Amino acid sequence: MSFFSKLREAIVQKSEAVTQKFTDGLTKTRNLLVEKVEDLVRRYKKIDEDFFEELEEILITADVGVGTVMELIDELRGEVRRQKIENALDLQPILSEKLVALLKNEEADATSLQLEDGRLNVILFVGVNGVGKTTTIGKMAHMFKQQGKKVLLAAGDTFRAAAIEQLEVWGERVGVDVIKHQQGADPAAVIYDALQAAKSRGVDILLCDTAGRLQNKVNLMEELNKVYRVVQREVPGAPHEVLLVLDATTGQNALSQAKTFGQSAGVTGIVLTKLDGTAKGGIVIAIRNELKIPVKYVGLGERMDDLQPFDPEQFVHALFAGLIAEEAAETAKQQQE
Amino acid sequence: MAFESLASRLQGAFDKLRGRGKIDETAVNEAMREVRLALLEADVNFKVVKEFIARVKERAVGQEVLKSLTPGQMVIKIVNEELTALMGGDVAKIAVANRPPTVVMMVGLQGAGKTTSTGKLAKHLQKQNRKPLLVAADIYRPAAIKQLQVLGEQIKAPVFSLGDQVSPVEIARQAIEHAKENHLDYVLIDTAGRLHIDEALMEELRQVREVAKPDEILLVVDAMTGQDAVNVAESFNQQLELTGVVLTKLDGDTRGGAALSVKAVTGKPIKFAAMGEKLDALEPFHPDRMASRILGMGDVLSLIEKAQEAVDTEKAKQMERQMRQGEFTFDMFLDSMQQMRNLGPLEDILGMLPGMNKLKGNMKVDEKQIGRVEAIVKSMTKAERANPDLLNASRRKRIAAGSGTSIQEVNRFIKQFEDMKKMMKQFTGMTDKIKKKQKKGGLKMPGMNFPFNFKPPFK
Numbered sequence: 001m002s003f004f005s006k007l008r009e010a011i012v013q014k015s016e017a018v019t020q021k022f023t024d025g026l027t028k029t030r031n032l033l034v035e036k037v038e039d040l041v042r043r044y045k046k047i048d049e050d051f052f053e054e055l056e057e058i059l060i061t062a063d064v065g066v067g068t069v070m071e072l073i074d075e076l077r078g079e080v081r082r083q084k085i086e087n088a089l090d091l092q093p094i095l096s097e098k099l100v101a102l103l104k105n106e107e108a109d110a111t112s113l114q115l116e117d118g119r120l121n122v123i124l125f126v127g128v129n130g131v132g133k134t135t136t137i138g139k140m141a142h143m144f145k146q147q148g149k150k151v152l153l154a155a156g157d158t159f160r161a162a163a164i165e166q167l168e169v170w171g172e173r174v175g176v177d178v179i180k181h182q183q184g185a186d187p188a189a190v191i192y193d194a195l196q197a198a199k200s201r202g203v204d205i206l207l208c209d210t211a212g213r214l215q216n217k218v219n220l221m222e223e224l225n226k227v228y229r230v231v232q233r234e235v236p237g238a239p240h241e242v243l244l245v246l247d248a249t250t251g252q253n254a255l256s257q258a259k260t261f262g263q264s265a266g267v268t269g270i271v272l273t274k275l276d277g278t279a280k281g282g283i284v285i286a287i288r289n290e291l292k293i294p295v296k297y298v299g300l301g302e303r304m305d306d307l308q309p310f311d312p313e314q315f316v317h318a319l320f321a322g323l324i325a326e327e328a329a330e331t332a333k334q335q336q337e
Numbered sequence: 338m339a340f341e342s343l344a345s346r347l348q349g350a351f352d353k354l355r356g357r358g359k360i361d362e363t364a365v366n367e368a369m370r371e372v373r374l375a376l377l378e379a380d381v382n383f384k385v386v387k388e389f390i391a392r393v394k395e396r397a398v399g400q401e402v403l404k405s406l407t408p409g410q411m412v413i414k415i416v417n418e419e420l421t422a423l424m425g426g427d428v429a430k431i432a433v434a435n436r437p438p439t440v441v442m443m444v445g446l447q448g449a450g451k452t453t454s455t456g457k458l459a460k461h462l463q464k465q466n467r468k469p470l471l472v473a474a475d476i477y478r479p480a481a482i483k484q485l486q487v488l489g490e491q492i493k494a495p496v497f498s499l500g501d502q503v504s505p506v507e508i509a510r511q512a513i514e515h516a517k518e519n520h521l522d523y524v525l526i527d528t529a530g531r532l533h534i535d536e537a538l539m540e541e542l543r544q545v546r547e548v549a550k551p552d553e554i555l556l557v558v559d560a561m562t563g564q565d566a567v568n569v570a571e572s573f574n575q576q577l578e579l580t581g582v583v584l585t586k587l588d589g590d591t592r593g594g595a596a597l598s599v600k601a602v603t604g605k606p607i608k609f610a611a612m613g614e615k616l617d618a619l620e621p622f623h624p625d626r627m628a629s630r631i632l633g634m635g636d637v638l639s640l641i642e643k644a645q646e647a648v649d650t651e652k653a654k655q656m657e658r659q660m661r662q663g664e665f666t667f668d669m670f671l672d673s674m675q676q677m678r679n680l681g682p683l684e685d686i687l688g689m690l691p692g693m694n695k696l697k698g699n700m701k702v703d704e705k706q707i708g709r710v711e712a713i714v715k716s717m718t719k720a721e722r723a724n725p726d727l728l729n730a731s732r733r734k735r736i737a738a739g740s741g742t743s744i745q746e747v748n749r750f751i752k753q754f755e756d757m758k759k760m761m762k763q764f765t766g767m768t769d770k771i772k773k774k775q776k777k778g779g780l781k782m783p784g785m786n787f788p789f790n791f792k793p794p795f796k
């Protein structure tokens with residue numbers, strides 16, 4: 001069975017249709033990667049320096065990290081030499097397979113949240129300014145509420161103008177309470193109060209907002225670490241998830257964000273937002289490859305149901321939908337003959 | 338992903354090329370490969386990179402190499418000049434309408450920093466004795482109006498709002514009326530974040546523009562934006578005809594290649610650089626600094642500016658002469674240490690050096706430790722300072738006692754001094770590296786070799 005048939009099967013077996021929204025959101029990425037790769041392969045019958053250079057550019061344009069791209073290209077060069085490949089068409093499946101390998105999580109369940117029934121689950125949201133932390137909390141609160149969970153929000157951003165009010169609007173929309181202090185209060189104190197409230201109210205899931213901060217601000221990262229320690233101290237085993245919210249339009253700096261927030265706040269997963277716009281899912285490849293932090297959710301808009309669990313296979317499917325369809329048609333043709 | 342500075346990466350490629358009188362094509366190609374990578378790592382869009390490289394190549398091939406530079410450094414000089422030129426333009430000049438109020442529209446993607454920048458711009462205008470009106474035309478984002486009101490309160494600027502049930506077009510129209518009636522001379526319209534591909538919301542902006550007839554439409558761009566910056570900027574520019582750009586979040590550690598991309602595809606000047614969350618964190622955009630930031634060469638320019646004020650040129654010249662002869666004494670060490678002190682807090686200086694930003698945290702430059710080193714050197718006799726070979730065990734013991742340090746510390750320092758001395762011999766290249774940053778015939782900074790390679794002697 002060819003690689004793509006296997007992939008297709010894996011997706012079909014999942015029995016859930018690839019959500020239209022997801023596919024739509026990723027159309028741009030797919031167009032970018034797939035069409036360009038196809039175009040490239042078609043134009044370059046022979047593999048030469050120019051071919052590799054252009055391939056490199058295609059991947060870089062999708063915001064796949066420069067390091068990852070260089071590695072990938074090196075590997076491909078190796079394959080070409082080893083297998084004595086001359087025709088660019090013959091290289092295409094190898095290239096696709098390598099990209100898929102970069103995207104797939106090692107453990108199947110790495111994308112699901114580490115939540116358990118019958119205990120207080122605490123999720124901390126961290127990230128740089130304006131990436132979508134507060135909005136994601138609103139969306140996630142909605143999602144859990146729909147699952148019948150008892151949810152509470154903590155307004156841990158006491159710095160940004162009207163950050164508390166913003167979270168309150170989300171609380172109203174979704175119908176969950178928000179624990180808050182005044183603007184300018186100590187974020188660790190807000191989180192402490194929220195933890196106590198969550199315990200006494202028998203809450204299933206507490207979602208903690210934090211102020212956006214750039215990862216090179218040492219004092220702000222220290223402040224975040226303090227919040228983290230308060231959660232650790234007050235609820236054994238918590239935080240159960242620390243989600244780093246990343247803006248999909250971010251370039252190479254996303255790697256530095258993941259690295260530094262990982263150190264200060266023990267990031268366990270990533271939410272990739274704003275994938276509805278320009279959908280440079282490429283950054284995911286770089287993050288998986290270089291940092292091994294799994295992407296758990298993707299944000300696909302500003303409304304409360306614009307949140308989807310990240311499914312690497314769906315992602316790959318969306319990424320390579322064009323290629324897969326083509327191969328399927330070809331196989332069918334071959335069988336007819 | 339170690340972002341090695343371009344300067345150091347190029348060093349290898351350039352060493353080979355030393356001594357050629359003209360820049361030939363091989364030299365340029367070799368250099369351009371590295372420049373290209375550096376630009377891509379900085380998130381400059383690949384198409385922009387391609388065009389840029391082509392232009393630099395054309396200019397570089399066949400160029401006479403300035404006497405003081407190696408061919409490689411000459412190439413970098415050209416790259417830097419071209420980058421700076423490309424990003425140049427009207428800096429920080431905000432339009433003034435013939436008949437007030439001047440209307441400014443802030444537009445951009447979600448979370449780019451529009452609302453914050455609106456507040457900053459108002460404060461900037463207030464400092465010039467202008468009376469800005471903040472207009473809350475984001476009726477979508479939760480608490481967007483409140484956010485602008487809080488900012489307005491902080492700077493005591495009036496905020497115009499009609500709540501979130503009136504269309505932004507109507508809000509803009511009434512706001513301008515309000516400004517006229519109240520003799521407010523600037524109207525800053527904060528619009529909701531939107532995707533450039535969101536047709537309905539882009540149409541809304543066109544309608545606001547129709548009504549407000551803005552003198553400025555500023556695209557607010559997050560400096561961390563990746564390759565897609567070109568699509569966003571191009572699209573906003575096509576649909577709205579921008580007049581300028583505000584680049585935000587430059588207080589981060591991103592290389593900020595988006596600056597180049599945006600300028601290249603829109604041709605519109607980057608008017609402001611936003612450097613923090615507070616309302617005074619808005620600065621004029623410096624193309625030259627941005628160029629060296631994108632290239633990963635640190636803010637060498639700022640350092641040179643500072644150095645120009647602080648370094649005792651005569652002493653430095655003498656020191657350079659000695660160093661070139663392979664001479665490096667404790668006295669020279671002390672001198673360069675003092676000169677460095679004059680430059681300001683060490684951490685600031687290190688932060689400006691290529692590749693040092695990362696190190697800064699780990700290095701924890703400790704002024705106290707440096708004081709100890711000074712004490713050690715000062716406890717040496719003149720003869721010892723000039724001739725380190727004299728430093729036998731008993732002399733070292735005396736120095737430790739005299740400086741209030743331990744013999745181990747003295748030993749470690751002397752060992753490190755010897756290492757430095759060895760390195761110094763290979764440093765002639767470093768002087769040239771700095772020279773290439775100097776404007777034609779401009780300042781001379783011999784002797785600055787040392788601080789560029791300074792390592793704190795103690796952990």
Ligand SMILES: Nc1nc2c(ncn2[C@@H]2O[C@H](COP(=O)(O)OP(=O)(O)OP(=O)(O)O)[C@@H](O)[C@H]2O)c(=O)[nH]1
Pocket residue numbers: 127128129130131132133134135136157160163210211212213245273274275276277298299300301302306447448478530532
């Ligand atoms: N198109 C789109 N916009 C989004 C998405 N997620 C968030 N946003 C928008 O991005 C902007 C910033 O979102 P916030 O949730 O305020 O971001 P934040 O990380 O909490 O910001 P700070 O607290 O200021 O650091 C808002 O306008 C959101 O509506 C998404 O998935 N797609």
Ligand SMILES: Nc1nc2c(ncn2[C@@H]2O[C@H](COP(=O)(O)OP(=O)(O)OP(=O)(O)O)[C@@H](O)[C@H]2O)c(=O)[nH]1
Pocket residue numbers: 129130160212214445446447448449450451452453454475478481528529530531557585586587588589611612613614618
């Ligand atoms: N560090 C830093 N943060 C900034 C800067 N400019 C804005 N921010 C932060 O970025 C986040 C988003 O800023 P906003 O002004 O709300 O962005 P916006 O474009 O109005 O967002 P929407 O209205 O949701 O589209 C906030 O947390 C700001 O404090 C800057 O120059 N540096």
Ligand SMILES: [Mg+2]
Pocket residue numbers: 133134135157163209210211212
């Ligand atoms: Mg927030």
Ligand SMILES: [Mg+2]
Pocket residue numbers: 451452453475478481527528529530
């Ligand atoms: Mg706003």
